[in-house]
Amino acid sequence: MTKRTRYFMIGSVGILTLGLTVGLVAYYGGIRGFAEPAGPEELNYVPSDAAVVAFANVRQLMDSQFRQQVKGFESADHQKGQEELKNEIGIDIERDIDYVVACMLASPTATSSDARSGYVVARGNFDQPRIEAFIRDKGGVEQEYRGRKIFVRDEVAATATTGASHEMALTFIHSNKVVAFGTPAALHRVIDLQVGPAQTVRANLEMMKLIGSVEPGNNAWVVGRFDVLSKQAHLPNEVTSQLPQVTWFSAGGHVNGGLNAMVAVQARDGEAAKNLQQVVAGFIALARMQASAKPELNAIAQSITLSNDTSNNTVAVSFTLPLAALDALKAAKTRLQEPK
Amino acid sequence: MAVESIPAATPVPVPARAPRPPSFVTAAFRVFDLSLGQMLWSRRTIFLALVVSAPVILGLIVRILTSVGIGGSVRLGGSAVVAGPSIFGLFVWLLYLRFIIPVLGVFYGTSLIADEVEDKTITYLFTRPIPRGAVVVGKYLAYLAATSLVVLPSVMILFFLVVPTGGGSLAAAFPALVKDLALLGIGLAVYGSLFAWVGAQFKYPLVTGLVFAFGWEQGIMVIPGYLKRFTIAYYIQGLVPHAMPQDSALVILQVVAHDALSAPMSLFWLGCIWFLFLLLAARTVSRREYVLEQ
Numbered sequence: 001m002t003k004r005t006r007y008f009m010i011g012s013v014g015i016l017t018l019g020l021t022v023g024l025v026a027y028y029g030g031i032r033g034f035a036e037p038a039g040p041e042e043l044n045y046v047p048s049d050a051a052v053v054a055f056a057n058v059r060q061l062m063d064s065q066f067r068q069q070v071k072g073f074e075s076a077d078h079q080k081g082q083e084e085l086k087n088e089i090g091i092d093i094e095r096d097i098d099y100v101v102a103c104m105l106a107s108p109t110a111t112s113s114d115a116r117s118g119y120v121v122a123r124g125n126f127d128q129p130r131i132e133a134f135i136r137d138k139g140g141v142e143q144e145y146r147g148r149k150i151f152v153r154d155e156v157a158a159t160a161t162t163g164a165s166h167e168m169a170l171t172f173i174h175s176n177k178v179v180a181f182g183t184p185a186a187l188h189r190v191i192d193l194q195v196g197p198a199q200t201v202r203a204n205l206e207m208m209k210l211i212g213s214v215e216p217g218n219n220a221w222v223v224g225r226f227d228v229l230s231k232q233a234h235l236p237n238e239v240t241s242q243l244p245q246v247t248w249f250s251a252g253g254h255v256n257g258g259l260n261a262m263v264a265v266q267a268r269d270g271e272a273a274k275n276l277q278q279v280v281a282g283f284i285a286l287a288r289m290q291a292s293a294k295p296e297l298n299a300i301a302q303s304i305t306l307s308n309d310t311s312n313n314t315v316a317v318s319f320t321l322p323l324a325a326l327d328a329l330k331a332a333k334t335r336l337q338e339p340k
Numbered sequence: 341m342a343v344e345s346i347p348a349a350t351p352v353p354v355p356a357r358a359p360r361p362p363s364f365v366t367a368a369f370r371v372f373d374l375s376l377g378q379m380l381w382s383r384r385t386i387f388l389a390l391v392v393s394a395p396v397i398l399g400l401i402v403r404i405l406t407s408v409g410i411g412g413s414v415r416l417g418g419s420a421v422v423a424g425p426s427i428f429g430l431f432v433w434l435l436y437l438r439f440i441i442p443v444l445g446v447f448y449g450t451s452l453i454a455d456e457v458e459d460k461t462i463t464y465l466f467t468r469p470i471p472r473g474a475v476v477v478g479k480y481l482a483y484l485a486a487t488s489l490v491v492l493p494s495v496m497i498l499f500f501l502v503v504p505t506g507g508g509s510l511a512a513a514f515p516a517l518v519k520d521l522a523l524l525g526i527g528l529a530v531y532g533s534l535f536a537w538v539g540a541q542f543k544y545p546l547v548t549g550l551v552f553a554f555g556w557e558q559g560i561m562v563i564p565g566y567l568k569r570f571t572i573a574y575y576i577q578g579l580v581p582h583a584m585p586q587d588s589a590l591v592i593l594q595v596v597a598h599d600a601l602s603a604p605m606s607l608f609w610l611g612c613i614w615f616l617f618l619l620l621a622a623r624t625v626s627r628r629e630y631v632l633e634q
Contacts, residue, residue, distance in 0.1 A: 005377040012489035019496035020518075026511035212512025216425050270602050310578055310602070 039202075039211045042101040042121045045173060045180065045190050048199040052104040052224030053207065058097040058124075060219040064255045069326050089134045090127040097124040103201075105186055106228045119182020119190065121173065128176050135170065143184075148191045152184050210250045214262070218252035226265065245272035258323050264316035273313035280315060281306055299325045364477075367470035371478025372485070379486040384447060388487070391443060392494040395435045399501040402427055406505040424505040425513040431498060432520050436491070437576055441527040442557065444487050446549035449535025452479040453621075454545050457630055466630075473622035480536050480618065487528050492521055523579050526607075530572055530614045537621040540628070572613060578606030 039055070046053055061067055086092045104118040132151065136142070140153040152169045170181040173194065180190050192198045201207055210223040226246040246265045253261035267273035284304050291301035303320035362370065379385070406424075453476065456462035465475050495517075503513045531553075538552070539545040557571045568574040578601040601609070 001373055002377050005380055008380060009485075009489060012493050015493040015496055016521075019493075019500065023499075023510060023514040023517060026509075027514040209512075209515075212509055213425075215512065216509060310580075 039208070039215060040099060040101055042123060042178065043202055043211075044200050045121050045193055046101065046103045046201040047105065047189050047193060048201055048204045049105065050103040050201050050204075050207070051106040051228040052222065053201060053211065054102040054222035055099065055215070055220065057099045057219040058093070059099065061255050062094045065257050065323060066255045066259055066326070069323060069330075089131045096126070097122055099123055104224065104228060105189065117183045117186045119180050119186040121178060121180045121190070123178050126176050126179055128172055131170075131179075145188055146191050146195050148194070150184065150187055150191075206248070210248060214250045214252040214264070218254050220255065221250070221252035223248070223250040245276065258326070259321040260318070261321070262316055262318040264314050267313045267315065270310065270313055273308065273310070273315055277306070277308050277315045280317060284317070295328060299328075361469035364471055364474050367474035368478040368481065371465070371470070371475050372481045375479045375482035376485055379448070379482050384451070387447065388444065388490055391440055392490050395431050395440075396494050396497050396501070399431065399498045403501045403505060424503040425516065427505070428499060428502045428513065429516070431502065432495070432524075433580060436495065436524055437527060437580065438573065440491065441524060442531055442553035444491070444528065445531025445535045446546065446553050448483045448487060449532045450539035450545035450549045452476065452483060452536050452539050453625055454539045462630055472626040476536060476540065476622045476625045477618070480532060480621070483532050483536075484529060487532070488525060491524060491528065495521060495524060523576065526579070526610055527572075527576055530610050533614045533617040533621065534572065537617040537624060540621045540624040572610070575601065575606040575610045575613070579603055
């Protein structure tokens with residue numbers, strides 16, 4: 001072997017080794033600012049057994065052209081509600097919230113009648129004293145859990161007819177920056193993650209794999225166990241009996257000039273994935289046929305893409321909603337509302 | 341009467357024992373050592389460098405476009421593609437697996453023996469005291485090393501160029517990269533083995549190889565039925581970790597009739613194809629009488 005052949009081999013193997021080392025380091029912990037693990041920092045406040053995890057980059061969504069177009073569809077009540085929130089606690093949803101992370105906690109054995117537990121963690125600019133004063137004014141009770149302050153508002157009176165207690169709580173994770181609100185039991189889990197040696201969702205490899213696959217390029221996404229979703233949805237038995245074939249679901253969307261969205265489900269095995277794919281392909285064909293006569297829907301129907309990943313039994317459907325389609329929908333709505 | 345004395349017999353020199361021919365493995369390694377340099381520094385390498393640098397240049401363009409804020413307008417497969425891992429997946433599937441790997445397999449695989457025949461240098465190899473099969477195996481290993489050492493680093497560079505764009509995470513995409521590298525290695529090995537046999541068996545191996553790779557394989561993959569099982573692309577498709585876009589009405593029909601194999605089955609059949617054709621190539625070279633045209 002000549003010297004230059006040897007140098008060439010060393011160079012090639014060097015590039016491969018360097019690349020694999022950097023990738024491996026990124027995969028097992030991350031390199032801050034260069035190759036960080038998937039998901040926002042707030043995933044550190046989500047426990048490892050979370051059944052559903054969602055993320056929305058509120059700032060990007062609010063600033064998008066798509067949002068400006070959708071504003072036209074919003075009712076006056078909705079805008080009034082935003083104004084009230086701004087006046088009472090000083091939060092301008094359009095500007096003050098950077099992003100939110102939400103999660104749902106559910107045991108795999110939970111039934112649809114079991115109480116739902118979950119919370120939302122929001123990062124942004126918050127006026128903590130003003131928010132706390134507002135909660136106290138509204139009858140919120142201040143409690144302490146492991147040295148952290150939690151505000152709980154008991155709404156038993158409001159739900160007295162059903163007999164179910166419906167408590168909501170709020171705690172500041174970082175003063176004026178990160179706030180969590182949800183059920184008190186769920187917020188206790190958040191505090192446990194902060195002060196104790198509890199495992200975060202980053203230790204849940206299946207969940208993180210899904211987050212890693214859906215996060216890139218999307219400014220809103222949700223991933224989770226499908227059984228939790230189906231139990232909460234109160235679906236008919238005929239449908240529910242088919243659903244155990246699906247184990248995980250994920251959905252993500254990129255909103256800017258238009259909307260690019262993707263919904264994926266992971267089937268239990270290859271056979272289930274194949275069946276699901278055939279069913280979805282049939283529905284897409286039907287949708288395209290139905291939409292061919294309606295220009296406002298045709299662009300959306302034609303953008304629907306079905307893809308499959310046989311390596312992990314995943315079936316995914318993606319579609320695009322361009323701004324032009326939104327305009328067409330708006331025009332169609334106006335036509336319907338016009339007096340004949 | 342004088343009696344002539346018979347001179348004492350001078351000791352006849354005993355010929356030194358002939359060196360033992362090298363074993364199959366040693367012989368194959370020697371041929372590998374000799375062929376690797378020849379393969380890497382041949383004119384064909386310019387072609388190889390051009391082919392593998394194309395995706396890297398495209399990746400660089402994507403990176404520059406996204407850096408200046410027009411990444412959202414990058415479109416592939418009819419829909420907007422922003423996420424780096426999706427672009428990387430498409431590059432691996434469309435450029436590497438469907439084009440570069442078969443092309444390299446055809447150009448390098450078919451030339452393993454055919455070049456020696458054409459240059460009339462095969463006699464020098466065959467007059468050495470080594471098994472003919474070891475010549476094929478050694479040259480095949482040299483092909484595998486030469487192509488892997490060029491293709492895999494280019495994929496690695498592409499990964500670091502493209503994946504971080506559009507909010508992509510290197511950490512999240514890393515397992516897919518490892519699978520891709522393994523898959524490309526498998527693709528090079530299997531295509532190389534098939535075309536090594538084509539090179540040893542057929543008179544016009546390059547034409548035969550091109551017809552197979554870009555006629556038969558590409559054509560039969562879109563026709564429903566069992567015939568696609570006679571392609572390598574079908575088994576490689578069963579191993580691809582990235583979702584493959586399927587966005588036309590024709591493809592919807594294909595999806596309904598889709599019968600992709602599971603990953604273990606695909607791997608099993610690829611292993612069978614690799615072993616069978618490498619064996620056939622070695623056997624063909626061992627048994628065939630090469631007549632060098634003047």
